[in-house]
Amino acid sequence: MLNIKPILSTLMRSKSGPVLLLLQIILSVAIVANASFIIHERLGMMQRDSGIVESEILTFNMYNFDPSIERVPQNKLDQQLLRNLPNVMAATSTNMLPLSGSGWSSTLNLGPDSETAQSTPQFAMYLGTEHTLETLGLKLIDGRNFYPDEINTSLTASGKLAIVSKALADATWPNESALGKVLYEGEDTQITIIGVVEKLQGAWIDSGDLEYSVIQNVDWGGRSYLVRALPQHHAELKQAITDVMLKENPNRVIDDFQSIKAVKESSYRDHQLMVTVLSMMVVLLLLITSLGLTGMVMFNIQRRTKQIGTRRALGATKADILSLFLTENYIICVVGGLLGGGLAVLLGQQLMQHYDLPQLNLLYPIMTIFGLLLVTTVAVVLPARKAANISPAMATRSV
16 A cells, blocks of 8 residues: 655645646636536526427417408418318417517416415416417316317406416415416406416526416417427428418418427527537536646656656556556545535535526535546556556666
């Protein structure tokens, strides 16, 4: 077993190199641990299940310029024309696009007195038809869908019904069924819940209320539409939709075709960029640290060639020489890792305070230190083996 005291004595005699490497390791651990945590957190956000068949839903906007158009009957006709197109599984109107960063949100009261009644959490408010669940690919886990004769064409109509996401139902009525519950919009307007879907995200991906959504029985047609079809049919459907809509009424413009998958990718673009930049930074820091370790070992080999030869002449094996250099660098790595871990926690607290990030999991500094030990081993072994192969006769010929 190696004697640690002579190794520490050797490191203390030449302080500048080890100290600079120690500072580099401290900063690397602090930055890599927090960067890895942020990368994992962002990837987790991007991989969240929206509850929607994102790749199958094609969206578009339609702008009418004919003042003689009657919105309600024209909207119903347009939706039927969409459903009659080849390869279309379902179609509906909508007032907002999921995961788009833009839409309607609201809160409702649990009682008629707005001053004393509790309120629901903030939620995304979708307006939809009996075809909305099928079009979005939502899974109804409790209750029922809207009936065709229950669909209203204005927000002020009576007979308001709603289908809510399970997350909103659980947050509003924990340990109770949401079916039959009544929500209040002011004192007189009641909205009865008739169904619960397993999952439906709203429009704002960075919101803490992303999982809270409500679908009301209002056909808000005339502009935005959702069409469900297999992705391979989207290209031909764009032209088919344009042709059939303009054939019905040429005084309008059909534009802004995109899939919900593309909408999601656009909304998460900043998060994806952050993941890419931080990943590159982590790789670069580990590369620089490994080069620093390799450089210091190679410098020590040149400076201590005669010492190595003398050790070999006195009976040290190649494994002893290899262990010597590994131990020296492990000491620097462990000390730097522990100090860097502490700095990582402090840095994580600042990020949590100023940038609304979750608290740094201690697993990340620990894993970073273990990763750094692995990098140290790889970076040191090759030059250390070279040192171990130095012949005692060659190393001490000028002694």
